[in-house]
Amino acid sequence: MSLKKVAIGSGSLMWGDIIEPGLQMAKKADVKYICYDWLAEVTMSILYMLKQRDVNGGYPPKLIDWMCKVLPITKERGIKVITNGGGANVEGACEALKKALKEVGLKGLKIGSISGDDITDKLDKLRSSGIKFTNIDTGEEDIDSIKERVVGAYVYLGSEGIVECLKGQADIVVGGRLADNALYVGPWMYEFGWDYSEENWNKIGAAITCGHVVECSCCCTGGMMCSYWDKVPEPWNIGYPIVELSENGDAIITKTPDSGGLINSWTVKEHLLYELHDPKNYIMPDGIADFTTLKLEDVGKDRVKVTGMSGKKRPDMLKVGIGYTDGWKQELQHWFCWPDALKKAKHCEYIMREWLKRQDLVTEKIHVDYMGFNMAHGSLVRVPDPEEVADLPEVGLRICAKFKTKKEAEFFREHAMIWSAPPAGYVFNTTTAPAKPVRIIKLWPTLVPRSIVQIKTKIVEV
Numbered sequence: 001m002s003l004k005k006v007a008i009g010s011g012s013l014m015w016g017d018i019i020e021p022g023l024q025m026a027k028k029a030d031v032k033y034i035c036y037d038w039l040a041e042v043t044m045s046i047l048y049m050l051k052q053r054d055v056n057g058g059y060p061p062k063l064i065d066w067m068c069k070v071l072p073i074t075k076e077r078g079i080k081v082i083t084n085g086g087g088a089n090v091e092g093a094c095e096a097l098k099k100a101l102k103e104v105g106l107k108g109l110k111i112g113s114i115s116g117d118d119i120t121d122k123l124d125k126l127r128s129s130g131i132k133f134t135n136i137d138t139g140e141e142d143i144d145s146i147k148e149r150v151v152g153a154y155v156y157l158g159s160e161g162i163v164e165c166l167k168g169q170a171d172i173v174v175g176g177r178l179a180d181n182a183l184y185v186g187p188w189m190y191e192f193g194w195d196y197s198e199e200n201w202n203k204i205g206a207a208i209t210c211g212h213v214v215e216c217s218c219c220c221t222g223g224m225m226c227s228y229w230d231k232v233p234e235p236w237n238i239g240y241p242i243v244e245l246s247e248n249g250d251a252i253i254t255k256t257p258d259s260g261g262l263i264n265s266w267t268v269k270e271h272l273l274y275e276l277h278d279p280k281n282y283i284m285p286d287g288i289a290d291f292t293t294l295k296l297e298d299v300g301k302d303r304v305k306v307t308g309m310s311g312k313k314r315p316d317m318l319k320v321g322i323g324y325t326d327g328w329k330q331e332l333q334h335w336f337c338w339p340d341a342l343k344k345a346k347h348c349e350y351i352m353r354e355w356l357k358r359q360d361l362v363t364e365k366i367h368v369d370y371m372g373f374n375m376a377h378g379s380l381v382r383v384p385d386p387e388e389v390a391d392l393p394e395v396g397l398r399i400c401a402k403f404k405t406k407k408e409a410e411f412f413r414e415h416a417m418i419w420s421a422p423p424a425g426y427v428f429n430t431t432t433a434p435a436k437p438v439r440i441i442k443l444w445p446t447l448v449p450r451s452i453v454q455i456k457t458k459i460v461e462v
Contacts, residue, residue: 044321363412
């Protein structure tokens with residue numbers, strides 16, 4: 001008797017990805033689900049701010065356009081879509097999607113929505129009940145220092161809501177801060193009938209591991225690689241990854257047929273290390289995966305077999321991201337040409353700092369990079385004395401300053417003396433007007449008991 005297997009593909013890695021690889025997968029790949037991950041650590045806070053500006057917003061604007069192009073294909077081929085693209089406004093995203101699908105004439109689809117991750121309005125009540133939102137990075141005991149600046153608070157959810165929506169025959173499932181690999185774990189738990197009992201811990205660990213490998217799409221098919229990056233076939237046509245997971249917990253990692261990119265043991269290894277702290281304890285809402293027990297084997301062109309995956313009981317505590325505002329930043333960039341390009345750039349920094357001393361302006365922090373020397377590696381790289389590199393053709397200067405208020409940042413942008421007082425060789429035609437000040441959003445990572453989270457699901461039909 002052959003083992004049941006379910007193939008799931010990755011359709012996107014973040015808000016800002018491109019649509020074509022996911023469309024290519026929907027048209028050509030033999031998959032049952034395609035997962036669209038739209039979120040990163042701070043993305044949710046940005047979406048909460050968008051919702052503050054417009055109560056109907058709060059989700060990635062491209063979500064609706066993408067789904068209107070993807071869903072006609074997936075509906076025809078019997079593929080289901082799972083996404084956390086609801087961001088900070090799942091209900092609004094689903095309403096907008098329902099309206100848009102009607103306008104394009106696509107009927108007979110069921111949209112499943114998942115809520116319960118947003119605890120912004122519950123922070124005071126939870127604190128009064130004795131829960132402390134200890135910062136797991138800094139150790140700060142509670143959010144007293146930032147409570148007036150909180151933008152949003154969201155719990156990383158597991159796959160329970162996805163399973164419920166699939167039981168309700170949803171064709172597309174839309175959630176908010178669903179953990180990245182929960183998008184994949186959910187369909188597998190539903191298809192294989194797994195629950196969270198001990199007998200399934202290793203299998204759920206396998207699902208988490210596989211979800212982790214493919215959640216950033218082309219990062220395991222040749223994109224953003226440390227090695228082989230110059231040997232990836234057709235990187236302009238890179239195929240996104242697919243996991244064929246069997247009910248016994250073994251898997252094949254592959255990619256969309258007739259696409260560029262590369263899958264081998266090394267590409268999989270590289271992404272296994274992504275965002276990894278303790279390889280024996282990769283903690284997710286659905287369980288804890290152990291990456292030290294698995295084995296990888298190349299079993300064909302662009303096919304890697306993964307066996308020996310394992311896991312542990314899911315945690316009692318869930319991660320929460322609390323986003324808060326922390327002032328404003330203003331960035332300026334300038335370029336200088338030969339001769340003495342570096343000397344001119346340093347002189348321009350000197351002018352800027354001396355000008356700041358004479359202003360009624362409080363600069364909370366200022367950071368300077370010399371583009372071409374230390375912009376990527378910062379203090380790890382020594383910026384040479386100008387006399388050592390007098391023959392450089394050009395050097396860039398990047399100045400980023402932090403201010404408490406937007407007004408101060410705008411003043412710096414409009415009046416900084418480096419616009420009018422640099423030495424000859426300041427390349428005006430490569431210097432664009434600086435962008436407007438940007439509000440700084442910081443993340444306060446913390447944990448809450450799983451018991452305080454109430455997950456709700458709803459199915460609506462188009």
